[in-house]
Amino acid sequence: xxDEPIQIINDKCVRCGACVKACPFGAIAQxxxxxxxVIDLHxxxxxxxxxxxxxxxxxxxxxxxxxxxxxxxxxxxxxxIFAEQHDGVPQSITFELLGEGRKLADQLGMKxxxxxLGSGIQGRTDELIARGADLVIVADQPELASFQDEAYAAVLxxxxxxxxxxxxxxxxTTIGRSVLSRVAVTVRAGLTADCxxxxxxxxxxxxxxxxxxxxGNIMATIITPNARPQMATVRHKVMKEAEIIPGRKGQVLVxxxxxxxxxxxxxxxRFEPEKEKSANIAEANIIVSGxxxxxxxxxxxxxxxxxxxxxxxxxxxxxAVDSNWIAYSHQVGQTGKTVCPKIYIACGISxxxxxxxxxxxxxxxxxxxxxxxAPIFKMATYGIVGDLFEVVPxxxxxxxxxxxx
Ligand SMILES: Cc1cc2nc3c(=O)[nH]c(=O)nc-3n(C[C@H](O)[C@H](O)[C@H](O)COP(=O)(O)OP(=O)(O)OC[C@H]3O[C@@H](n4cnc5c(N)ncnc54)[C@H](O)[C@@H]3O)c2cc1C
Numbered sequence: 249x250x251d252e253p254i255q256i257i258n259d260k261c262v263r264c265g266a267c268v269k270a271c272p273f274g275a276i277a278q279x280x281x282x283x284x285x286v287i288d289l290h291x292x293x294x295x296x297x298x299x300x301x302x303x304x305x306x307x308x309x310x311x312x313x314x315x316x317x318x319x320x321x322x323x324x325x326x327x328x329i330f331a332e333q334h335d336g337v338p339q340s341i342t343f344e345l346l347g348e349g350r351k352l353a354d355q356l357g358m359k360x361x362x363x364x365l366g367s368g369i370q371g372r373t374d375e376l377i378a379r380g381a382d383l384v385i386v387a388d389q390p391e392l393a394s395f396q397d398e399a400y401a402a403v404l405x406x407x408x409x410x411x412x413x414x415x416x417x418x419x420x421t422t423i424g425r426s427v428l429s430r431v432a433v434t435v436r437a438g439l440t441a442d443c444x445x446x447x448x449x450x451x452x453x454x455x456x457x458x459x460x461x462x463x464g465n466i467m468a469t470i471i472t473p474n475a476r477p478q479m480a481t482v483r484h485k486v487m488k489e490a491e492i493i494p495g496r497k498g499q500v501l502v503x504x505x506x507x508x509x510x511x512x513x514x515x516x517x518r519f520e521p522e523k524e525k526s527a528n529i530a531e532a533n534i535i536v537s538g539x540x541x542x543x544x545x546x547x548x549x550x551x552x553x554x555x556x557x558x559x560x561x562x563x564x565x566x567x568a569v570d571s572n573w574i575a576y577s578h579q580v581g582q583t584g585k586t587v588c589p590k591i592y593i594a595c596g597i598s599x600x601x602x603x604x605x606x607x608x609x610x611x612x613x614x615x616x617x618x619x620x621x622a623p624i625f626k627m628a629t630y631g632i633v634g635d636l637f638e639v640v641p642x643x644x645x646x647x648x649x650x651x652x653x
Contacts, residue, residue, distance in 0.1 A: 541596015599624025
């Protein structure tokens with residue numbers, strides 16, 4: 249018997265392949281049909297699906313020990329951020345994480361590291377260092393050129409095993425949410441999703457991870473006392489971007505990775521950009537949003553005009569998206585995107601809690617609604633009671649004239 253947490257007993261195994269088919273993580277493979285299956289411990293989560301599928305009792309799994317008995321907390325040092333990039337270009341969330349990570353690292357007296365995965369990205373490390381990273385850990389492989397859950401999660405989990413960071417932060421973007429949850433399961437750490445504030449407890453030095461809960465009605469602060477790293481995804485546009493400090497020095501560590509880590513069951517065929525050409529609401533500083541009050545898809549052109557004049561993007565309530573008036577990528581709210589623009593203009597949106605959960609941290613909220621009792625007015629900085637079909641074109645014209653001057 250070895251110490252592995254999961255084993256195949258060859259004396260009992262009939263090499264039927266049932267375990268290979270049952271594994272939801274693609275962690276079991278047979279080199280050839282009817283050869284003994286082999287378990288990839290990097291991918292295996294000990295979920296037990298293979299053991300259940302095996303009719304011959306040929307798989308043993310040791311009970312998972314409690315995290316506190318497996319992790320020596322003091323072994324874990326340093327603050328890490330995931331440097332999200334698209335086509336090699338670091339995204340603004342990366343700079344926000346560097347800003348926040350720098351503060352946490354300084355409070356803990358630890359190093360701040362940025363983890364950069366991609367292909368041909370080694371020239372991209374200077375900016376991460378200039379914005380606060382002491383170390384950039386690079387995984388540069390053709391297989392990592394574009395985001396793939398499995399390979400990215402396997403590589404990040406391996407890097408955590410090698411270096412043992414105390415804290416690992418990632419953007420609460422589509423990529424961040426997808427990859428970090430996989431990593432958390434693999435390294436058996438906790439994960440607080442969608443944090444809006446982070447701090448260090450001055451007594452315990454634990455990471456205090458704060459996020460809205462119950463549709464934004466309460467703020468919950470979560471700690472990870474028994475597992476490491478302490479992992480959190482951080483909401484986009486909530487933290488300030490780290491400034492560039494010219495001439496700032498740091499180190500770069502290029503990692504060597506085994507081919508096994510880079511394998512994926514899913515294959516990227518091509519990238520299809522969104523058909524509708526409009527600014528990304530998660531990045532926009534001004535958003536003009538429409539709800540059920542817009543009445544039909546064509547009427548969103550009024551909002552596109554206003555957004556165009558203001559250099560902003562068009563958002564929507566779920567009611568408008570569910571009516572197929574506009575694509576889901578524009579939805580703001582609990583089941584859509586969280587946005588934090590400088591100005592949010594809500595047109596024909598009543599202001600239900602699920603919508604407010606996605607936009608309430610906007611700096612200025614302007615509500616246009618014909619119902620003076622609409623809940624959105626309680627949240628609005630400025631309210632216009634009136635018919636949006638009259639108000640919006642007049643606003644567009646007024647801004648057009650003003651901005652032309
Ligand atoms: C689990 C869950 C998740 C959800 N997630 C989301 C989410 O992510 N985002 C989201 O938005 N919703 C979400 N919802 C739905 C949410 O509860 C509301 O149903 C939705 O936000 C309502 O959209 P609305 O304000 O456009 O429509 P309504 O509530 O129908 O409001 C329409 C408003 O338009 C005004 N109006 C009508 N005509 C005019 C006019 N001519 N001029 C001016 N004003 C006019 C009306 O007075 C009214 O206030 C979720 C619900 C659930 C249960």
